[in-house]
Amino acid sequence: SYIAGKTILVTGVTPGGLGAHFAQVVAAHQPKLLILAGRSGPKVAETARALEAAYPGVATRTLELDLGSQAQIRKAAAEVLSWPEPIDVLVNNAGIMATPY
Numbered sequence: 001s002y003i004a005g006k007t008i009l010v011t012g013v014t015p016g017g018l019g020a021h022f023a024q025v026v027a028a029h030q031p032k033l034l035i036l037a038g039r040s041g042p043k044v045a046e047t048a049r050a051l052e053a054a055y056p057g058v059a060t061r062t063l064e065l066d067l068g069s070q071a072q073i074r075k076a077a078a079e080v081l082s083w084p085e086p087i088d089v090l091v092n093n094a095g096i097m098a099t100p101y
Contacts, residue, residue, distance in 0.1 A: 003029035007085045011037045011065060012094030013047045019093035020047045027055040033085055037063040037076070038094065068096045 008026055012019035013036040027034055034051065038044040041064045048060040063079065066072040080087070 001029045003031050003089075005030070005032045006088040007031065007033040007035065008089040008091065009035040009037060009063070009080070009087050010091045010093055011067070013038050014040070014043050015046050015050065019091075020050075022091060022093060023047065023051060024054070027051045027058045030055075030057060033059045033061060035061045035063055035080075035087070037065040039064070039066045039068075065094070067094055
């Protein structure tokens with residue numbers, strides 16, 4: 001498996017959304033660490049709990065990340081850089097809408 005043993009970060013993991021479903025498929029292939037990122041900490045935590053219940057062998061970590069805020073992006077980037085695990089795969093599922101140029 002190309003996923004087994006990898007550290008994978010997925011953005012936009014709202015429960016019931018495409019990112020959460022993608023993370024579920026990834027979790028089935030036993031990554032070393034699945035990092036779940038999204039705007040709403042409680043919603044990201046809900047997705048993490050569901051994945052941990054369905055796949056007890058998969059480690060998860062949550063990251064609050066609002067792509068509509070440069071300050072939040074910088075804060076999240078600093079947090080990720082402080083972690084010892086390098087990210088092997090980044091899945092940019094999250095998006096922002098209706099922002100001024």
